[in-house]
Amino acid sequence: MPRHIFKFAAGLIFAAALPAAAQENLCGGTGDNGQxxxxxxxxxxxxxxxxxxxxxxxxxxRNEYVSLFTVSAGTEVRIEAAGRGNGDTIIDVRNETGEIILSDDDSGGMGASRGELFLDPGTYCVSMSSYDGSPLTGFVRVGRMEHEALTQGFDSEPMMGGEACTADTPAMDLSGDVVAQDITAINTIDGTPFYRFTLAVDAPITLTAENPDADPVLTLYDNxxxxxAENDDFDGLNSRIDMQTALPAGTYCVGLRALSDAFQPVTLTIKGYDAAEVLNTLYARGEASPPxxxxYPVTSLGVIASRIRQDAQVTGETSWFAVEVEEAGLLLIEAIAQGNGDPVLVLFDDLGREIAYNDDFGSGLDSQVTAxxxxxxxxxxxxxxDETVQGFIRILAERFVPAQ
Structure with a gap:
């Protein structure tokens, strides 16, 4: 069957040449520039x-493409994205309020993304981005379950798990009050693909599945x-689901499947949602700047008159530095590994907006940004x-002013 391609877009660069979303604050603002x-x-x-x-x-x-669609009645929907060549896509699906209800990296197989879920009537936004931030040409496809799929899906992949969890599905029961205390279980996905837990009261929760050797995909079902919700590769190859809106009291099932080794032990944690902890995670990943x-620890480098140099021992968690600029100009910032290391560099303004990002400037592994x-x-x-590497990074910041 031929593909039905409705329009071609170029992320944030060429989106203005295409029909706009015609509404504001779609999906919490994510869909305002969507198509x-x-x-x-x-x-x-x-x-x-x-x-x-x-x-x-x-x-x-480092951009994303946002596709918009509606559902006029409750419908089982398949949402997919696939890159050309070696492109590795990531998708996030948001509801009208902007809450992420599905996130996926590799569930379509061969680096493609895929999710299948029941949607109530409303407007939804699909964000497609590249896993490593590199430029990507890809396809976004949305259809019902009877429509032709874009990706191979799980059935053609040698992975463990992947079935839906119902009230009749055998699952390990997890006892305890999720809101009062974290619940943790460590098992192989081959031996324990499903867990069941109960919320005594309405509560927002967080679930994590951790072991990069297994590359777990985490899913949450009602009874x-x-x-x-579904997630793969939230933090490296580990997965995480944040249900920010309180789930109704009741019984729920957690499903795990392995994209790699299903015989590796995976640590499953279920806990109450903590907004401060979520923010700290974003700071540690360099996806948001701390206050x-x-x-949160931030090293002040003071006013940058012309040039500042700072050596720091850096790990896989982002180290933060603040500089003061007293007049308009140009900032050039370098992160230079001292010995082994592959630094990633990001720059935010005082409003918390990312204005520059780089990994591997030029032909080497060091990073450089200008803004x-x-x-x-x-x-x-x-x-x-590499989150397993710890070493010294030399940070160089230089300020240039316009010629008089």
């Missing part, structure tokens, strides 16, 4: 679509077997690409 998968809202209803809908997108460095109120800056405070984040 309707059927050309407009009326023709993007998956419930009534005669066939799957698909878009082709060029995602530039009727409806898929509530300067002393609640036009105004008067204010800027946050420099440095981490090792």
């Amino acid at each position: 309707w998968i059927g050309g407009d809202a009326i023709n993007s209803d998956i419930t009534t679509a005669p066939d799957y809908m698909e878009q082709m997108a060029l995602v530039l460095l 009727d077997g409806n898929l509530l 300067l109120d002393g609640s 036009r800056v105004q008067r204010g405070t800027y946050m420099i984040g440095v981490r090792q690409l």
